[in-house]
Amino acid sequence: MLLLQDARTDQILFLSLFLLVGMSTRDWTLHPEMIAVAIATCVVTQWVMLAVSSQESEFDSKLHPTAKRKQAISFIFHPSFLASVPSALVTSLGLSILVRADHYSTIVLACVAAIASKFLIRVRGKHLFNPGNFGIVAALTLTPDAWVSPGQWGEEGWYALMFLTCGGLVLRRVGRWDTTIAFLGSYAVLEGIRNVLLGWTWDVWAHRLMSGSLLMFSLFMITDPRTIPNARIGRLLWAVAIALLTFFLRNYLFLSTAVFWALFALAPLSILIDAMFPGDRFVWSDLLGKKEAGEVGEAEAQEMTALVTQIS
Amino acid sequence: MVTKPLRLLITLFFTCLVCLLVAPSAWAFCGFYVAKADAKLYNQASQVAIAHSGNRTVLTMANDFQGEVKDFAIVVPVPVVLRRDQIKVAEPKIIERLDAFSAPRLVEYFDEDPCDQRLYDRAVPAPSAASGVAQEANRLRKDSLGVTVEARYTVGEYDILLLSAKESGGLQTWLTQNGYKIPQGANQLLKPYIRQKLKFFVAKVNLDEYDKAGYQSLRPLQIAYESPRFMLPIRLGMINAKAAQDLLIYVLSPKGQTEVTNYRTVKVPSDSEIPVFVKNEFSDFYKAMFQTSYDREDRKVAFMEYAWDMANCDPCSAEPLSQTELKQAGVFWLDNPNSESVPMPSGGFRRPFPSSSVFITRLHVRYTRDKFPEDLVFQETGNRDTFQGRYVLRHSFDGEPKCQAAYQYRRSLPRRFEQQAQNLARLTGWNIQDVRKKLPQIEGDSRPFWQRILSSLVGK
Numbered sequence: 001m002l003l004l005q006d007a008r009t010d011q012i013l014f015l016s017l018f019l020l021v022g023m024s025t026r027d028w029t030l031h032p033e034m035i036a037v038a039i040a041t042c043v044v045t046q047w048v049m050l051a052v053s054s055q056e057s058e059f060d061s062k063l064h065p066t067a068k069r070k071q072a073i074s075f076i077f078h079p080s081f082l083a084s085v086p087s088a089l090v091t092s093l094g095l096s097i098l099v100r101a102d103h104y105s106t107i108v109l110a111c112v113a114a115i116a117s118k119f120l121i122r123v124r125g126k127h128l129f130n131p132g133n134f135g136i137v138a139a140l141t142l143t144p145d146a147w148v149s150p151g152q153w154g155e156e157g158w159y160a161l162m163f164l165t166c167g168g169l170v171l172r173r174v175g176r177w178d179t180t181i182a183f184l185g186s187y188a189v190l191e192g193i194r195n196v197l198l199g200w201t202w203d204v205w206a207h208r209l210m211s212g213s214l215l216m217f218s219l220f221m222i223t224d225p226r227t228i229p230n231a232r233i234g235r236l237l238w239a240v241a242i243a244l245l246t247f248f249l250r251n252y253l254f255l256s257t258a259v260f261w262a263l264f265a266l267a268p269l270s271i272l273i274d275a276m277f278p279g280d281r282f283v284w285s286d287l288l289g290k291k292e293a294g295e296v297g298e299a300e301a302q303e304m305t306a307l308v309t310q311i312s
Numbered sequence: 313m314v315t316k317p318l319r320l321l322i323t324l325f326f327t328c329l330v331c332l333l334v335a336p337s338a339w340a341f342c343g344f345y346v347a348k349a350d351a352k353l354y355n356q357a358s359q360v361a362i363a364h365s366g367n368r369t370v371l372t373m374a375n376d377f378q379g380e381v382k383d384f385a386i387v388v389p390v391p392v393v394l395r396r397d398q399i400k401v402a403e404p405k406i407i408e409r410l411d412a413f414s415a416p417r418l419v420e421y422f423d424e425d426p427c428d429q430r431l432y433d434r435a436v437p438a439p440s441a442a443s444g445v446a447q448e449a450n451r452l453r454k455d456s457l458g459v460t461v462e463a464r465y466t467v468g469e470y471d472i473l474l475l476s477a478k479e480s481g482g483l484q485t486w487l488t489q490n491g492y493k494i495p496q497g498a499n500q501l502l503k504p505y506i507r508q509k510l511k512f513f514v515a516k517v518n519l520d521e522y523d524k525a526g527y528q529s530l531r532p533l534q535i536a537y538e539s540p541r542f543m544l545p546i547r548l549g550m551i552n553a554k555a556a557q558d559l560l561i562y563v564l565s566p567k568g569q570t571e572v573t574n575y576r577t578v579k580v581p582s583d584s585e586i587p588v589f590v591k592n593e594f595s596d597f598y599k600a601m602f603q604t605s606y607d608r609e610d611r612k613v614a615f616m617e618y619a620w621d622m623a624n625c626d627p628c629s630a631e632p633l634s635q636t637e638l639k640q641a642g643v644f645w646l647d648n649p650n651s652e653s654v655p656m657p658s659g660g661f662r663r664p665f666p667s668s669s670v671f672i673t674r675l676h677v678r679y680t681r682d683k684f685p686e687d688l689v690f691q692e693t694g695n696r697d698t699f700q701g702r703y704v705l706r707h708s709f710d711g712e713p714k715c716q717a718a719y720q721y722r723r724s725l726p727r728r729f730e731q732q733a734q735n736l737a738r739l740t741g742w743n744i745q746d747v748r749k750k751l752p753q754i755e756g757d758s759r760p761f762w763q764r765i766l767s768s769l770v771g772k
Binding site (some may be wrong): 027029100101102131142143145146147149150151153154155156193197198199200201203204206207208211252253256 | 351437482500503504507508540541543567568569571572574575576577578579610612613682684686689691693694695696697
């Protein structure tokens with residue numbers, strides 16, 4: 001029940017579906033071992049970071065050091081870790097779909113960077129960067145062999161439909177469809193203006209917007225509710241800003257991976273926007289605490305909810 | 313309670329880790345090269361070589377223009393005004409060498425005598441691959457006023473102009489007035505390039521120089537420039553083309569594979585075993601196979617036909633290019649000692665061959681106006697996986713059966729031939745019945761039935 005109520009379960013299912021579809025019907029240079037490495041690295045990193053940060057948070061408690069160590073080991077079965085495993089899976093699947101590399105070490109680096117960024121780069125308890133996006137940028141900048149293939153999905157209607165349907169289902173649950181529409185809408189307008197100014201025919205415009213990679217980005221990455229502004233007006237402003245930067249990077253600096261750089265560069269802007277337009281922070285499994293409260297005792301449930309809210 | 317599952321998990325984790333470290337194994341191709349499907353197959357094929365590293369590009373445009381030399385002219389949008397020393401005429405053979413080195417290939421194997429455990433292979437002389445008339449798509453553009461001649465050079469047998477224009481009508485008028493034949497409709501297509509502030513590289517043949525030098529054909533033009541744009545304008549080439557056009561692009565990079573970013577890059581089907589009769593009709597086979605793949609992918613992808621380190625090949629359809637030839641093809645990073653430090657595999661996939669600082673990707677794009685609205689944009693990747701379009705012939709052993717194993721071997725042949733026939737029909741779209749008719753016939757086991765039964769019991 002619990003799993004079904006978490007929108008991340010949908011996300012995991014859909015991302016796995018895309019991965020399978022991509023590997024079987026598209027011509028991807030993707031080695032299945034890379035996916036296994038990505039998943040293992042993300043989950044292990046999540047566990048380590050969670051264990052370390054929970055130990056730190058109990059630094060002042062009067063527990064004996066050995067007891068603390070024991071607690072750290074037993075942390076693997078702690079509900080707060082289990083509750084955050086879906087996040088790690090989403091990140092690892094997302095990275096597997098997007099990042100290609102020649103060496104395992106590059107994928108490991110991308111995954112560690114992605115998960116660690118959630119714990120290390122935080123402002124007022126909210127992680128700043130979209131983990132997947134951070135991992136991509138880390139791999140692209142720090143290693144010589146990582147790449148992202150913007151053309152990997154092609155421009156076919158069926159794939160667009162698949163992304164829209166699956167993305168729509170997730171977004172309906174997390175209530176972040178506004179961001180996707182604002183991003184895609186403003187980007188389409190910008191490309192439209194450019195098209196008119198340059199005198200290209202409209203099929204050029206359609207071809208640029210039908211890119212499967214663009215759709216996937218706007219439905220599954222830019223909408224991560226944990227890292228984007230909390231208030232709707234903030235999200236709209238933010239999405240438009242990313243569309244503008246993407247447009248600039250793609251058409252004037254000729255970066256084919258413009259969307260990822262734009263999202264990365266503008267992530268810090270969300271703090272400013274949150275300060276200007278405050279809103280309730282998104283929590284993935286807010287049902288978790290309530291549901292289990294009766295079974296495991298209220299005090300513990302509250303503690304769990306706090307951890308989940310803080311970390312997942 | 314906790315330790316046991318934990319130990320289990322840790323063991324599992326390490327098991328997975330060990331599997332992952334061991335699993336990626338090198339796979340080397342082997343076999344004899346017999347034929348290649350090179351650019352001569354296609355009626356309208358343009359060929360370009362692009363040497364690209366960082367923001368630097370050296371573009372070599374093969375010239376197989378078949379008409380009157382005086383009618384030849386080419387207009388190419390370029391990002392910057394080129395200086396005299398950025399333009400040169402390349403060695404005529406260089407594109408041919410790149411084509412031959414990277415062409416899809418047929419390889420053949422020979423089954424040994426099932427009664428004899430020694431292995432032996434034979435090389436068979438290669439029939440010539442293909443014939444056909446190649447024709448350069450005529451890429452003439454218009455002329456206009458408000459046109460600035462930024463530079464004017466004579467390079468080899470070519471007169472070259474670098475133009476910038478304010479307005480496409482002006483450019484069209486200018487080109488027409490200056491004796492360039494411009495196809496109808498070029499105006500609309502020139503506009504986006506002018507508005508993107510691109511310059512126009514215009515070349516025509518200087519007849520005096522051409523006659524003086526006594527060239528038999530036009531040599532390739534090579535231009536070098538620095539720009540973050542890594543693209544190839546194909547829209548202009550579609551103006552007066554009714555049929556689909558073939559474009560072969562040889563990208564040379566110090567990193568790894570190059571792919572198209574605004575269309576899908578798809579590998580051509582490869583490594584299929586096909587009937588041996590294809591040896592005599594390999595060019596027909598490859599053309600049919602390419603057309604089938606092209607249709608299957610809805611005619612809107614770029615095909616990768618070859619991706620390999622230029623230091624080696626296996627099997628080779630032509631000798632790897634020498635350092636001098638690579639330089640002629642525009643590779644400009646060979647003298648830089650730093651460029652030798654190619655990222656070598658550390659913990660990843662092992663590679664069986666020595667590697668160099670030049671990696672070639674052969675892309676084959678068959679394009680039409682309706683499926684390729686945008687110019688091709690490329691990116692180089694760190695992907696050093698090798699790929700080749702390679703088709704396998706396996707000759708069966710035809711000697712007299714001398715043991716029971718030989719009879720078994722014979723009985724297994726029809727199934728193998730059928731599989732090869734199905735592969736061929738699937739790849740080319742040819743009628744399976746026609747293919748089957750051409751399959752070799754296997755003589756039945758002519759021994760009396762009791763001898764067959766006896767020998768199968770005894771195992772001899």
